[in-house]
Amino acid sequence: MTKKESGPDYIFKILMLGDAAVGKTSLSKYYIENVFTPDIRLTVGIQFFIKQEIIVDDKKVKLQIWDFGGEDRFRIMVPTLCLGSHGCIFMYDTTRPSTLNSHHSWTYIVKERCGRDVPIMLVGNKSDLKDKRAISTEHGIEVAKRSGFTGFSETSAKTGMNIESTFQAIAKLMVKRMKQLEEQDKSTNTKPPIIIGD
Ligand code: G3D
Numbered sequence: 001m002t003k004k005e006s007g008p009d010y011i012f013k014i015l016m017l018g019d020a021a022v023g024k025t026s027l028s029k030y031y032i033e034n035v036f037t038p039d040i041r042l043t044v045g046i047q048f049f050i051k052q053e054i055i056v057d058d059k060k061v062k063l064q065i066w067d068f069g070g071e072d073r074f075r076i077m078v079p080t081l082c083l084g085s086h087g088c089i090f091m092y093d094t095t096r097p098s099t100l101n102s103h104h105s106w107t108y109i110v111k112e113r114c115g116r117d118v119p120i121m122l123v124g125n126k127s128d129l130k131d132k133r134a135i136s137t138e139h140g141i142e143v144a145k146r147s148g149f150t151g152f153s154e155t156s157a158k159t160g161m162n163i164e165s166t167f168q169a170i171a172k173l174m175v176k177r178m179k180q181l182e183e184q185d186k187s188t189n190t191k192p193p194i195i196i197g198d
């Protein structure tokens with residue numbers, strides 16, 4: 001008899017946010033397919049990616065990656081997209097400082113809508129473009145600390161650098177948060193039901 005496959009312990013929704021052309025779609029695609037596709041057109045609205053299974057602290061985790069288009073006219077959708085999100089990656093382009101400066105308006109909405117304890121990673125992409133770099137790693141870390149991000153990393157959707165470890169890191173933070181919520185639930189749920197009218 002073959003052993004029945006069990007499903008994931010957790011299914012997490014991760015929101016990819018950031019200005020247009022910072023590399024959100026390229027990074028998501030690389031993570032799912034391990035390829036860099038240079039001719040990705042500007043994402044319109046929203047695109048979904050599914051990572052079937054990763055293992056985090058002995059838990060099976062499935063990731064739904066919601067890749068937001070980033071165009072200003074779609075910004076109005078973000079508060080709604082935040083509903084039910086377990087984590088968020090805010091991406092900027094290490095060669096364009098304006099893309100880091102815009103994080104305030106995005107992360108404000110995420111914290112308001114998803115909850116203050118939802119993990120948000122700050123991710124500087126295009127780190128392969130060494131000659132064009134305009135934001136140092138140190139500055140990125142400083143902004144992450146100052147602005148209340150849960151984590152920081154630098155990636156390249158071209159070489160694949162740090163992509164696996166970035167998603168693994170946010171998944172670990174989300175598992176930790178879920179375990180904490182489950183514990184809280186247990187401790188507040190110890191009273192047995194009362195039958196009225198007996
Ligand atoms: P977005 O989804 O945030 O809008 P895209 O960004 O993934 O569409 O990427 C925008 C452009 O940046 C694309 O170039 C893509 O190939 C390129 N890009 C994305 N990530 C990286 C990276 O890490 N390194 C380098 N060198 N380029 C990257 P084109 O020219 O196709 O518009």
Ligand code: MG
Pocket residue numbers: 024025026041042043067068069
């Ligand atoms: Mg895109």
